[in-house]
Every structure is written in C-alpha cells, then in structure tokens.
Amino acid sequence: MASKQIQCEMCCNENAVGYCETCGYLGESCIDIHKTGKVFQTHNVSLNEENSVNPIVAKRDITEERCMQHPTERTIFLCKIHDSMLCGRCFHSEHPSCLKEVIDLLHEDVSIDCNKVNSMKSLFNELKAEILFMKDEAEHSKESYKNNADKCVEECMELGNKIKQQVDELTGNIKNGIREKYEENVNTYSYITKTCDEKTKWCDNEESKIDDFVDNKMAGRLYLVSRHLEKEISDARSHLKEIKHKRTFKGINFKENKVVLKCVFEDLEEVCEQYEEVTGSDDGHANDVVALITEINKTRRELTVLLKNARSELDESEKTRQSLRNELKQVQQDLDDSEKTRKSLCDELTQVKQDLDRSEKERAVVQAMFPQTKEYFNWTQPTGTVEVKTSTETWHFGEEPIILFVFTFPDGIQTAHHPSPGSSYKGDTFRGYLSTGTEGELLCRMLKAAFRRGLMFNLGKEGKVVLDGISLYEGSVYDL
Structure with a gap:
C-alpha cells in the first residue's frame, strides 16, 4: 500500500520534500526560498532521502554557515592564526x-583542485x-600469541609438576622416616611386652x-631356692633396667621451618616469571623495566644473604652465650664444691684438734699413772710402722675379739740411745695381740704413742709390756 504524501505546510500546493524546524x-519551491531569502537564513532545513522517513541535514558550504555569535551573518573569513571561521563583524571586532x-x-580563488583531491584521497x-596491514598483523599476532600463551601455560604446568614431584619426593622421604620411627617404636613395644x-x-x-615346697614341707629344696633367689631377682x-635404657x-614430631619455607616460596617466584614482550617499541622503556626488575631481584638476593649471615651470627652468639652460661654454672658448682671441701677440712681440722686434745689428756693420764717413766723417754726404738686392727677371731680360751698388732722394722743401725749403738740390725715383722676392753684399748694407745716417740718396749715376755725395763701392764699380752 502506498504511503500518504505529506503536503508543504507553507504553500500547500506541493508534496513535502524537506523539513524546516521553524516552518x-x-x-521544493519553499526550500529554494529558504536558501535565498535573508529572513530564512537562520532556519535549519533538512531534506528527506528517497524512500526514507528520517530527514537528513541539508549540505551547505562553509560560507553558507551562520556565525554562532551573529546568526544573521555568514562565516566567510578564515583566520589562519587562530584557525577559525569568522563573520565580518567578528573580523572587525576581534x-x-x-x-x-x-x-x-x-x-x-578558492576552487576544487582535482590533483589536490587525488593527493588527499591517496593519503587516505x-x-x-x-x-588494514595493522589489522592483519594483529590477527596474525593474535593467533601467534595464542599459541605462545598455550605453550607458556603448558610449560608452567610442567614446572608445577616438577615442583610437585620434588615436594612429593621430599614429603615421601619424611613420611618414610616417620614410618620407620613408628616401626621401631612398635618393635620396642613388642620386645618390652615379650620380656x-x-x-x-x-x-x-x-x-x-x-x-609347692612349703605345702610339701620340702625344706631342703626351699633352702636351695633361697640361696640363689636374691641373685636371680x-x-x-x-635386665629390666637394661631394657629400659x-x-x-x-x-615423632613434624615441624615446619617457616623462615626457610617463606624463602622457598619467594625463590619460587624467581624460578619462573611472566613478563611482557613489547614489540615495535624503540624507546628503550621495556629494557629499562627488565633492568629494574633484575636490579630489584639482585638487591633482594643480597638482602637474603645478609639476613642469612645475620641469623648465622645470631646462632653463634646464642651458642657462645650458652657456653659462657655453662662455664659460669660450672664455676659456681666448683665454688660450691670448694666451699664444701673447705667446710669438710674445717671439720677434719676440728676433729684432729679434738684428737690431739684427747691424746694430750691420755698422755697426762699415763704420766700421772706412771710418773717414774718420764725421765726414761729417750728415742731407743728403731723407726718402722705399726698396724693395729680389731680381729673377730678369738685366742686360746678367750671368747672376746682381740686387738691385733703388726710392727714392721726395716734393716738399720742402732742409735746412740741403744745399749749397743752403731750396731746393725735385721728388720722384721712382729705381731702381738691384746684382749678388747678398757684396759686393752688404753694399752693399745700407749703402745702406739711410745712407738711414734721411738721408745723401746718389749711385748709378751712373762705376759707383760715392758718399756725400757719398766712394766706398763701386768695383764695378758701374747706374741703371735
């Protein structure tokens, strides 16, 4: 069905072929009037395209355009300095x-130059x-870099598999070690349980x-068992103690070294990296970026080495501090031991003083009991050694333990106080014994004191103890 024709709204005699925003x-006649009439110069007229409902803007030369500041004037001047179109009023005023x-x-003389037009078209x-070349190149680059991206992804996956394989081997070794320790604990448990x-x-x-022995009154077998029972126990x-030790x-503990693990993760970032490959750039910016990244990585590695050295020095300092602490502890222990030794020596010295005082009192008692022996105390006994000990054995008819004497004399020359001074004598060992009791112990001390003073005494003659002809004891003294 044919569309209805629109009539001109000015003359109403023609079909409309254009449109004025004002009229x-x-x-066609009214459009020509709009082009030539000064009254219509400010009107905006558009022509309809054939078979189109939407109007299009009428095409005009630049000299037919109206000035924005002076709508009644046309822009017929061009200012080369300001590169702008002017009307006459703008030209004279501004x-x-x-x-x-x-x-x-x-x-x-502004006309259409075909050569210039052709030159402009050739430039276009x-x-x-x-x-078009850039588009084709972009298409080619798209395919090329797609393949490159796929290759990089594949290489990245291979690297991930390598790292995963290495990690699996490491963790596998750790797991094997844990299983071995567990098996050792199981074997230990089995052995201890079995034992x-x-x-x-x-x-x-x-x-x-x-x-069974008790029930059957087998005293002999019970006695035999009792003889070895304590040793077997x-x-x-x-055996149990040995097993325990x-x-x-x-x-089994599993502990992550977080510092080392962090360094490993940081180093993994340097194992591979993604970087942009810039093509067609000749300003050196990409090279500067790569150099900067390399310098940053170098600085990071240097800082890592410094940090490692600092940790090593810190560990050495800790070891030195621990060693000094142990030495200080040992010195403190030595001081404590020295103090204990000093106290022990003081106690021994006190005991020695007490023994000396007791010996002096005993000497005074002996002198009081035998005052006539004082003037005879001259060194007549040869030098030697004496050993006194208590024996659990009995002698002859006695039932009490005895005090056993062992006097040892080496070969020597008689002194001036001996009845035969200067004569040599043959060393020998002499033994005797006393019965235990107050008198026996007192006589034992007297003989030891006389022996230390080098005084001559005889033992066992007529059951007496005689010191240079003076009888010190009338009891029973026997030679062995």
Missing part, C-alpha cells in the same frame, strides 16, 4: 590584528592500507615352686 514540512592572515573565502588510501610377659611367667613359676631387675620409645 515545518516544505516543498581579529583586526590578524588582517594579513585572514582570507576572504568568497573573493579568493595509504592510511587505510596501513590500517615382661616372660619375666612375669618366671615369677609365677617360681612362686608356684615355693608354694637382681639379675631380672638388671636401651629400648626407648622415640618421639
């Missing part, structure tokens, strides 16, 4: 100083060729034997 739909650089487009054709069961069974069997305890359970 409405226009025919650009009088640009007179030599202003062109009147209506009066100048060259530009379109460059655009404990054997010892328990042995104890039950021995107890059963003892009960001691051996069993020693040798068969120990080993604890």
